[in-house]
Amino acid sequence: KMCLNFASDRASARAVLASSVPTMLVPIQTCAQVAFTSDDVGTLEARCCSASGDGEDSGEEANGEAAACALLKKARLQTRVMPWLVNVRVAPRLPDDSRWRRSSRLQRGFIPWDVVALLAAFKPWHFGAWEAHKVE
Numbered sequence: 001k002m003c004l005n006f007a008s009d010r011a012s013a014r015a016v017l018a019s020s021v022p023t024m025l026v027p028i029q030t031c032a033q034v035a036f037t038s039d040d041v042g043t044l045e046a047r048c049c050s051a052s053g054d055g056e057d058s059g060e061e062a063n064g065e066a067a068a069c070a071l072l073k074k075a076r077l078q079t080r081v082m083p084w085l086v087n088v089r090v091a092p093r094l095p096d097d098s099r100w101r102r103s104s105r106l107q108r109g110f111i112p113w114d115v116v117a118l119l120a121a122f123k124p125w126h127f128g129a130w131e132a133h134k135v136e
Helices: 006-007 010-018 038-049 067-085 087-093 113-122
Strands: none
Touching: 006 010, 038 087, 067 087
């Protein structure tokens, strides 16, 4: 089946693929290896978004100005809705005997598609099975 983004706007998808800009398409099998849960949202909020956060990841005091702080409400909603709205359709594409391992947290979190795609592009060794194919 076609990627939702491609299905939603085929003309734009064709334009992206036809452009001379290097393009990487990250498949569902890679993205589903990561799930963001309500515990992760809480950790993000504590470390980056509260005035009393410790800022331990950056070495700086958290002040609530991190870009992700604006997304906390949406992230909380996604951790409640996506497991039964989207992930129930994703999980069957990655059965237990598949060479791609899905996140064990898929039933209680959401897949941060774009963040995973960026991570896969720049740090592919963090993922199980990974293959690159040239699309022409």
